[in-house]
Structures are given as C-alpha cells and as structure tokens.
Amino acid sequence: MTGELERLRETKTASEDIFRGNILHLFLDMVELPNGKIDHRELIRHIGAVAVIPVNENGEVVVERQYRYPIDMVMTEIPAGKLDAKDEDPLLAAKRELQEETGYTADNWTDLGPFYPAPAYSDEKIELYLAQGLHLGERHLDDDEFIDVQLVPLAELVKQVMAGEIYDAKTQIAVLRAARMLGK
Amino acid sequence: MTGELERLRETKTASEDIFRGNILHLFLDMVELPNGKIDHRELIRHIGAVAVIPVNENGEVVVERQYRYPIDMVMTEIPAGKLDAKDEDPLLAAKRELQEETGYTADNWTDLGPFYPAPAYSDEKIELYLAQGLHLGERHLDDDEFIDVQLVPLAELVKQVMAGEIYDAKTQIAVLRAARMLGK
Numbered sequence: 001m002t003g004e005l006e007r008l009r010e011t012k013t014a015s016e017d018i019f020r021g022n023i024l025h026l027f028l029d030m031v032e033l034p035n036g037k038i039d040h041r042e043l044i045r046h047i048g049a050v051a052v053i054p055v056n057e058n059g060e061v062v063v064e065r066q067y068r069y070p071i072d073m074v075m076t077e078i079p080a081g082k083l084d085a086k087d088e089d090p091l092l093a094a095k096r097e098l099q100e101e102t103g104y105t106a107d108n109w110t111d112l113g114p115f116y117p118a119p120a121y122s123d124e125k126i127e128l129y130l131a132q133g134l135h136l137g138e139r140h141l142d143d144d145e146f147i148d149v150q151l152v153p154l155a156e157l158v159k160q161v162m163a164g165e166i167y168d169a170k171t172q173i174a175v176l177r178a179a180r181m182l183g184k
Numbered sequence: 185m186t187g188e189l190e191r192l193r194e195t196k197t198a199s200e201d202i203f204r205g206n207i208l209h210l211f212l213d214m215v216e217l218p219n220g221k222i223d224h225r226e227l228i229r230h231i232g233a234v235a236v237i238p239v240n241e242n243g244e245v246v247v248e249r250q251y252r253y254p255i256d257m258v259m260t261e262i263p264a265g266k267l268d269a270k271d272e273d274p275l276l277a278a279k280r281e282l283q284e285e286t287g288y289t290a291d292n293w294t295d296l297g298p299f300y301p302a303p304a305y306s307d308e309k310i311e312l313y314l315a316q317g318l319h320l321g322e323r324h325l326d327d328d329e330f331i332d333v334q335l336v337p338l339a340e341l342v343k344q345v346m347a348g349e350i351y352d353a354k355t356q357i358a359v360l361r362a363a364r365m366l367g368k
Contacts, residue, residue, distance in 0.1 A: 113348020164297020
C-alpha cells in the first residue's frame with residue numbers, strides 16, 4: 001500500500017493560523033490535490049485525548065452525565081479528558097481522568113487503540129482504555145466541572161446504544177467494544 | 185430528569201463569531217456556569233452529516249479508502265458526507281452520498297439514530313444508516329474527490345475494529361452496530 005498514500009496525498013502549500021484557543025487551534029491551509037489543483041482545508045489541531053470504559057466486577061460501567069454546551073444537552077458519556085501535553089503518556093492521562101472525574105482507580109488497564117472522532121477536519125486522536133479491578137476513592141473535580149457519576153449495567157448500555165439512545169460517539173464505541181470483549 | 189438539565193446547564197452571556205468557513209464556523213462564547221462563575225467555550229457549529237454502512241447479500245461492506253489531510257493518513261471509512269442544508273432530510277443525503285461516492289443504490293434503509301463525534305466542542309451530528317439490497321451503478325465523484333472503493337467482509341472489519349486497526353470513529357460505530365444487528 002506504499003503507493004496509496006503518495007497517490008491520494010494532499011500537499012500543504014500555505015497555512016494561515018486563524019485562532020489559537022485553549023482547546024481548538026484553527027488553521028486555514030492551502031493544499032495541492034493529487035490532480036494538481038489547489039484547494040482549501042479548514043482544520044482544527046487538538047492536543048489529543050483519552051477515554052476510559054471502567055467495568056466493575058458486577059458488569060456495571062461507571063458513566064457520567066455531563067452538560068455539553070455546543071448541543072445544549074446532558075449526555076451519558078464514559079470518563080474522558082484531554083492530554084496535559086502532546087507527548088503525555090496516554091495511560092497516565094487515562095488514570096488521572098478516571099480518578100479525578102469519578103473517584104475510581106483500577107488494577108487492570110487494557111489499551112483498545114486509538115480513534116479519530118472527526119478526521120475530515122480535526123487531528124484529535126482519542127486513545128481508548130478498558131479499566132477493570134475498580135476501587136472507589138475520592139473524586140477531585142475541578143471547581144468548574146459539574147458531572148454526575150452513575151453505575152449502569154454494560155448490557156443496559158448496549159441496549160441503549162443499539163436503540164440509538166447514546167449520543168456520544170466515543171461512548172458508543174467503548175460500550176460495543178467492551179461488550180464484545182467481555183461476551184455481553 | 186427535568187431538573188438535571190436546569191441543574192447542569194451553562195447559559196450563554198456573549199458570543200463572538202471568530203471564523204466562518206465552508207465547513208467550520210467557530211465561535212468563542214462566554215457562559216455562566218451552574219455555580220454562577222463565568223467561563224469561555226470554544227465551539228464549532230457544523231451543518232450536520234450522514235454516514236451509511238452498506239452491506240451486500242454476501243455480508244460484505246462497501247468501504248472507502250480516503251486521504252484525511254488533518255492527520256496525513258489514508259483511512260478506511262464508510263461512505264459519509266455533509267448535509268446540503270441544515271434542514272435537509274438526512275435519508276436523502278445518505279442516499280446521495282452513497283451513490284455519488286460508491287455508485288451503489290440500496291433497496292432497504294434502516295435508521296440507526298444519531299451520534300455526536302465531538303460534543304465537547306462541536307455541534308456536528310451524524311445520522312447513521314444501514315443500507316441493504318445493494319445495486320451497483322455509476323459513481324459521480326466531484327472533480328476534486330479521490331476515493332478508492334473496496335468490498336470487505338463485515339466479519340473482517342469487526343476483527344480490524346477489535347484489533348484497533350480502524351481509526352475512524354464513525355466506522356468503528358457502524359461496523360460494530362451492523363455486526364450486532366446482523367449476528368456477525
């Protein structure tokens with residue numbers, strides 16, 4: 001497949017730095033297409049993120065109910081968060097986010113690999129983990145984080161995903177992958 | 185759960201229109217948090233999108249190999265595309281994107297519901313469909329679209345998802361949901 005990338009690749013000819021925020025860094029690039037034409041690409045550069053599906057001994061998943069401003073909705077989501085730095089060890093970030101947001105630590109961590117939520121316009125990469133052997137400790141939410149934590153049976157979450165009732169992409173992925181791994 | 189939204193909601197107090205592109209419309213909003221503090225929200229407003237997992241009589245999925253500029257990678261993805269207008273019927277958009285990008289039409293369409301790929305910072309909503317009863321016709325790619333079409337057994341795609349080898353979020357979701365619906 002070596003030739004495939006060369007055949008389909010778009011080559012940057014210019015890049016304009018439009019906006020550098022705390023989360024989103026927006027660029028407007030000019031690219032040369034495989035047919036030699038010039039086009040624009042609007043894209044977000046993102047520091048990267050981790051997500052964790054924590055499953056306890058009873059087959060229950062630790063999920064969060066969190067308000068999402070862009071869509072004005074409270075959603076069921078697995079714990080997740082941004083890396084502190086582009087080169088942060090994602091496993092350390094996953095352990096930190098799980099403990100801060102839910103109070104749980106875990107004995108066993110399985111790396112389920114990365115995915116890109118919006119590869120057409122964002123370089124955000126989310127590394128996904130399965131966490132088992134859970135122990136409940138103390139939460140350390142930031143002052144300005146408002147998150148409710150719930151335990152929901154994995155089998156129930158699978159039903160909700162299949163019924164189209166789980167709106168968050170990473171949570172659909174994590175629930176279906178954990179269910180298949182754990183035979184639910 | 186009526187009280188949940190009121191309890192967790194963030195209220196817009198100001199909004200700055202930062203950049204209006206062809207795909208991404210970036211805003212920097214000021215919001216009042218549930219504790220009365222003021223914070224910023226960087227967010228993308230997006231017209232919305234559709235995605236289709238087309239499965240033929242032999243249990244093969246029509247997938248695309250497509251170059252994604254933000255991550256400089258050719259990825260395996262299911263057919264997908266943006267709505268032409270915010271209020272376009274997503275089923276019509278799904279039929280159009282499938283035919284334009286792959287040449288296939290389908291007799292049977294099942295709506296698998298919506299998901300949000302990046303609800304923390306984007307209002308993009310993707311409506312997902314399962315398409316069956318496939319017929320191959322002619323593709324109508326835009327001049328500047330470069331997409332290879334392949335047929336891959338659904339069971340093989342499931343293996344790739346579980347091995348962390350499918351990097352596109354919507355494709356992981358669609359493969360696992362179709363597999364569970366079709367008993368693969």
